[in-house]
Amino acid sequence: MFGVSCGFGAKSCIYMLASSAVLRRQQLVIRCIGVGGYSDHNIDSDKKTMQGVGFSSGAALEADAENVLRAITPTLDPNRHKGQAGKVAVIGGCREYTGAPYFAAISALKIGADLSHVFCTRDAASVIKSYSPELIVHPILEESYSVRDEDKSFILEKVLGEVDKWMERFDCLVIGPGLGRDPFLLDCVSEIIKHARQSNVPIVIDGDGLFLITNCLDLVSGYHLAVLTPNVNEYKRLVEKVLSCEVNDEDAREQLLSLAKRIGGVTILRKGKADLISDGQTVKSVSIYGSPRRCGGQGDILSGSVAVFLSWARQTITVEDLNISSRNPTMLGCIAGSILMRKAASLAFENKKRSTLTTDIIECLGKSLQDICPVP
Secondary structure, three states: OOOOOHHHOHHHHHHHHHHHHHHHHHHHHHHHOOOOOOOHHHHHHHHHHHOOOOOOOOOOOEOOHHHHHHHHOOOOOOOOOOOOOOEEEEEOOOOOOOHHHHHHHHHHHHHOOOEEEEEEEHHHHHHHHHHOOOOEEEEEEOOHHHOOHHHHHHHHHHHHHHHHHHHOOOOEEEEOOOOOOOHHHHHHHHHHHHHHHHOOOOEEEOOHHHHHHHOOHHHOOOOOOEEEOOOHHHHHHHHHHHOOOOOOHHHHHHHHHHHHHHOOOOEEEEOOOOEEEEOOOOEEEEOOOOOOOOOOOHHHHHHHHHHHHHHHHHHHOOOOOOOOOOOOHHHHHHHHHHHHHHHHHHHHHHHHHHHOOHHHHHHOHHHHHHHHOOOO
């Protein structure tokens, strides 16, 4: 490792030793998430993004996340009209959980989406509306306790009819924040997912949406515009269900590749100390330091962020001179959403330390995006 001369002084010695420790941790992360299958051109390009961090040949490399974010973020053009910068809908929110859909929906607006909708239960609607007048709230979902068995078919058709009126307008759906696990509510959301697929609308699935699809993989299997964002426990359940084995952190990248392939090429963003992202073809990581504060709701920010960047990537992906290695909009959306979330969490923690809350992180999204992709 680094040699340290006493001539540098005590502060310099401490700094260099700390840098050495950081470098070792970064090298360990890179070794643990390696993947083959990259061309020499991509490997050479990605080497430049590692800022001196070593890696083995053919290893999965840290995504050039800031450049991806810049490449897919649209300019602020006064000639554009409302809606062209993105229309996102969150499907979630019930009696017990009203914060999660709000966090996802408001994060999408803070990043730059023009419109953000929430489809929730009637019990949740008034509460969510009270959080912000910026959100368009649709109180159309129903839970079992409020629906008689003989009325369920009729109510289901009514819910789908209301969602379908809006479906073609949306650039992305976020499914799961604050959804809960009520059986009838999950039945309704299952049908919404099917209709989204028929309309070719991208979907980001988080929270209880992951509980739903883990028990009914056919809802997303083979749908290349689907993104799953599991945390450690949700990922464990997916691996056990799909691969019939335990999570293998020693070979994390190969297992993630296998998981994404087995679900038909969906994109999976495995949240953790380093976010690992795979579409069954490649694996990328985003491992810049975020925050040690683990307050609830950060996953909701991430899902809303990924939805916006995914919709922007679908618009940008046709640009021929886009100089980034992957052109899969779901991969690009995950990479951009991951780095922005981490930057915002880091900034919020710098300001608030132990008292950092999800709302503090949301307030740092704009500043973090401006730092990476400045508006003149």
